[in-house]
Amino acid sequence: MTAKESSIPDLPGSPVGLRERKKIKTRQAIRREAYRLFREHGYDATTVDQIAEAAEISPSTFFRYFPTKEDLVLTDEYDPVLVEILRTAPQGTSLVRVVRTGVLDALREILRVDGEELATRMTLVLNVPALRRRTYEQQMQTWVLITEAFAARTGRSANDMELRVAAASINAAMGEAIMGWARNGCTEDLVELVDQALALLETGLRDGP
Structure with a gap:
């Protein structure tokens, strides 16, 4: 994606209205x-x-979209996609399996449309201390969304210990895969890295190298 292009990823299960699409384009x-x-x-x-x-806007308009400069880097439009994947997945499927199959398709589309910006974003997070400190807060918000979405589809409580541990583990696994991608210069196959991280949660850590 070149610096002059702007498009909205046509992600699975993420229909949005015209007004929201305009907001996304502005962001x-x-x-x-x-x-x-x-x-x-x-x-x-x-x-x-x-x-x-x-961007040919006023500073006040900037702050309507992003409360701080840090939020510009740390926020995105992808959490609702993850929630929709969890909400519409077949019943009786494990949380890790749902995320592993659904997220990978969405990630491929994100990389196709916004790969360059995602690489810039994660490189900034890796190298700017203020952004690294805020990243945990953003990850916690995603963790809560995963927990609540899966609780809603299974009838479990969002405070269910098993569900919370699973959601936290998935969030940590994906986060580590993405940060590892950034540490290596964003040159590896991010989809493969995320798949490997989630596969580890499904199969468990091997005894030995």
Whole structure:
């Protein structure tokens, strides 16, 4: 995806209305200009005013979409996709299996449409201390969404210990796969890395190398 392109991933199970699509396009346009400035000048040296000017919006409009500059990097439109995958998966399927099969298809589409920006985003998270500190908070929000979505489809309580441990493990496994991808320069097959991480949860850790 080139720096001038802007599109919304046609992700499985993620129909959105016209108004929301317009909001997503605006958020993506702001991010696109911000990432360009980050690459040119560095994250810390780039101000919200500079991003707003590049995106041809006012600073107040920027803050309507992103409460802080950190939120521009850390938030995305993909959590609802994960919730929809969990909500519509066949009954009687394990949580790990549902995520492993559904998320991989969505991830392929995300990489096709937004692969360059995803790589920029994760490189920033890896290298900017303020973003690394906030990442855990963002991961916790995803963990809660996974737990609540699977609880809703199974009739379990969202406080069910087994469910919470499974959701936390899935979130940690995917997070480690993505951060490992960033540490290695975003050159590996991210879909394969995430699949390997989730497969480990399904099969367990082998005894030995």
